[in-house]
Amino acid sequence: MAAQRGRATGRPPTMKDVAALAGVGLATVSRVINGTPVDPVLTAQVTEAAKQLGYRHDPTASSLRRSDRRTRTVGLILEDVANPFSSLLHRAVEDVTSELGLLLLAGSSDEDPERERSLLGAFHARRVDGLIVVPTGQVNDELQAVRRQGMPIVCVDRAAELDGVDTVTVDNAGGVGDAVRRLHALGHREIAFLGDQVSLWTAQRRWEGFVATMAALACPLREGWVRRDLHGEAAGERAAREVLTGDTLPTALVTSQNLLTIGARYALQDLGLQHTVAHVGFDDFELANLLSPPLSVIAQDPKALGRRASELLLSRLDGYEGPERHVVLPTRYVARGSGEITRPRPGRGDTAR
Amino acid sequence: MAAQRGRATGRPPTMKDVAALAGVGLATVSRVINGTPVDPVLTAQVTEAAKQLGYRHDPTASSLRRSDRRTRTVGLILEDVANPFSSLLHRAVEDVTSELGLLLLAGSSDEDPERERSLLGAFHARRVDGLIVVPTGQVNDELQAVRRQGMPIVCVDRAAELDGVDTVTVDNAGGVGDAVRRLHALGHREIAFLGDQVSLWTAQRRWEGFVATMAALACPLREGWVRRDLHGEAAGERAAREVLTGDTLPTALVTSQNLLTIGARYALQDLGLQHTVAHVGFDDFELANLLSPPLSVIAQDPKALGRRASELLLSRLDGYEGPERHVVLPTRYVARGSGEITRPRPGRGDTAR
DNA sequence: CTGAAAGCGCTTACAG
DNA sequence: CTGAAAGCGCTTACAG
Structure with a gap:
């Protein structure tokens, strides 16, 4: 009678259904499904019955009872x-x-x-x-x-x-430090920094890398050129615009996060400075190469x-x-152009405005 | 004795533990947890016991037994x-x-x-x-x-x-049709098309939109200007390069997928044609606005x-x-520049090569 | 309203 | 090796 049951009506087939159809015990079905050695003949019966019923193993019910409780x-x-x-x-x-x-x-x-x-x-x-x-x-x-x-x-x-x-x-600090050193090697001393929300661990590390390297290179930090705790593209654009329209302009700009980089780039292009002020961003972009000049970045993977x-x-x-x-x-520095702009000759004076 | 049990050792506390500590039946705990009305005093006891034990409800075990079988x-x-x-x-x-x-x-x-x-x-x-x-x-x-x-x-x-x-x-077909109509209004008649893998439903619809609209506008399709079944950025670039270095050049280009658009844009910039050949891509990009000219797109949401x-x-x-x-x-057409390049005067002859 | 019991779909000691 | 039984953490008829 039990074996008579066969395919149930509405609900999805269960191990019990398979056992009934295969004419074996419930435990045997479980063993076959889980790959525990079972008599080949019974295995075949179970496999066949499972296929016939369209049986699907329920991993959550399984996990409930397994000794390791794995839910996969x-x-x-x-x-x-x-x-x-x-x-x-x-x-x-x-x-x-x-x-x-x-x-x-x-x-x-x-x-x-x-x-x-x-x-x-x-x-x-x-x-x-x-x-x-x-x-x-x-x-x-x-x-x-x-x-x-x-x-x-x-x-x-x-x-x-x-x-x-x-x-x-x-290596957040190392990546920023590397970029700063490269800018320094191209003559840059006046380097501005745009940083993400200070509560973020990465923002902290990147800032530390900037400060430490600037100090090691004996480059002074100017107050107006350091803007931290910025959140999002709009904030980045605003900050960059302010930095780039101040009394004295930096010759290079490091933006330490994705959206800040995009925002800053908008500001640079809007002010027509993208070929004048060097710019390196942290984190890579899909289209960085299509920009003019292409954007140099500190890439992470x-x-x-x-x-x-x-x-x-x-x-x-x-x-x-x-x-x-x-x-x-x-990290990996990707030189594409915007970070390879050399420092303009000193004495040319302020250009913007 | 059972109520004596309190906090178990290693394993996370279960409803049984809560019931024991609260001095109520298992079902009552379940009712409290699930928000079924229960005597306020018992409710308080259960809530307190649950908090004390750090009880966490197990939604998967719950779903196993519930009548609706919801796993959430x-x-x-x-x-x-x-x-x-x-x-x-x-x-x-x-x-x-x-x-x-x-x-x-x-x-x-x-x-x-x-x-x-x-x-x-x-x-x-x-x-x-x-x-x-x-x-x-x-x-x-x-x-x-x-x-x-x-x-x-x-x-x-x-x-x-x-x-x-x-x-x-x-509305894939409609979006492409709209773009083609706009190009047509700017004088374009020679419009090339780059299409994604033909097995894709969206690729099919976009192609149909192109064909239908070109026909409606009485623009002939030239064989060399239609490249379909392309997969990925590299294929897009290659195809665009071929289209743009042929005997007669199209004056506008429609690329019907993300990566094809990027690839094509690389080709355009590499050939120095980005300000000459109009280009509209399907699907929007984060940095489309930073390109020069900015990329016009058929945006979906x-x-x-x-x-x-x-x-x-x-x-x-x-x-x-x-x-x-x-x-x-x-879809929404976003006019940024690359799609608003007008058709060059006829009679100027082929420019590229 | 409340609790003891049955059972969701499965695994795993436990005997045969 | 195999099957009947117990039980994973829970919900839900079922009696009280």
């Missing part, structure tokens, strides 16, 4: 899934996790601690196997608590001093960040229990 | 989470789903039916509440099968003729696509059982 999902907390940096990182993570059949739950924190906390809670509650997060830096206590409960966590793009939490970052972060996470999933690891990836 | 997750199949169009769409979907506490499982099909099938299977097996997919068009049978099993599905960016599947697309798709999905989750809906969003 990974949580990813990005700043914004839509920004190019985040989305490239996202893709790199997907490339390595999908290879293993892991699914990705992704969300955007928007730099908002409350949102980060909420995503963290939701992913934790769903028992993802691990977490890759670009931390705002203000939710570290909660991250630590979740980590202590056994959830592997890797922080990426921004460091975090948390027990058992691996990090993958970029979001794909490499994502890949390394995933690898660190996977090693934890594979049982690595050692101390936290801190990977620092290099 | 939505699956999203994009072409590539890293491409700007997809990631903006992704963000728009996140904005509406996160509002409702739904989590997003996202994946990239890479235009590969096998990958789409695999993601579809994985999401289905995980019993997501619904699916938003940018379909390759070659997995429609499987999509239909999943839909018939009760899973709400919305296709976005590309239409699909499937029972009970809503779609949100853009990926955020609107994502938002509408989410809304349609949510209405299905809310119980809408009516016939499938097909939303078509308009």
